[in-house]
Amino acid sequence: MSRQLKQIGDDIWKSKAEKVNSELFTLTYGSVVAQLCKDFNYDYDEVNKELFNMGLNIGVRLIDEFLQKTQLSRCANLRDTAEVVSKIGFKIFLNITPTVAHWTADYKSFGLILAENPLADFVELPDDGKANKELWYSNILCGVLKGCFEMVQLDCDVSFVEDTLRGDETTEIRVKLIKVLKDEIPAGEE
């Protein structure tokens, strides 16, 4: 199964994905974050929130493109979902394949370990003493994941727990499933 997924991811990356120069991408994201920091007066909590919301807006749209490109059917459980996110999702949009690890015993929460992070090339956090404790530089990724999950009826908590930019060993995004939303008829319709 997972081998097959990898194949799908590779194929789509090669044939269907639109590509853009990675430095352009990295620098664009970098200037967005730097500008946000300035605008919020280096209140990194606010910056994290703003990045998350930007990601959310991307995620709720991106999931449609993802499904259209991959033509995947429903995942049976969260373990499948994690594999799809890592081997296809990250692959076709960022050309990286994070490792899925650190499952909890009830299989409701897992970690995505990013061996490389294309958003964070060249970056060094400002040395004002609090940036490397408060700022999650790549927080937009959490927002994107959250948005995508939400659109496929998975209510999840997504957040960074470690980031190499802060001096941690690895970069890890933690995904925690809260509940599977039911398909509901919107209010006011029969």
Add this chain to the structure above:
Amino acid sequence: MSYYFAIVGTNDAPIYELEIGTYHQSGDGTPHLPKEIHELEQFIVNGSLDILQDAQFKSSSIFFKNIDSFYGYQVSAYLTQGNGKLLVLTDLKNHDESLRQFLIEINELYVKNLLNPFYKINDPIRSPSFDSRVRTLAKRYL
């Protein structure tokens, strides 16, 4: 043999400096500049900027070997493409290609540092990793 190395930004304000000795001929990297030179080194290096600015538009090269001298101390300069200046003051009379190689690699580091979104051009470079990389390069080339 000792070196004083400075990066001067586009508006002629220094943004990084380092005093370092040679590692060749069993040197251990500690600089041995005499006290009076140590006190004057920033002035000497900045004094050579005028000559450099005259020379830079008359020549197509970006490396200027021994562009200025001060009582037996030589100043060499390397221009970055964005008009930043890398300056080296040394008591060594005839240095070879390695100084130029050193400056070329520093230029690369400098550019990488510019790509950091949190760094504004002409800000002092405070990054410890930049500093340690410069020292590693100095160890290899000087």
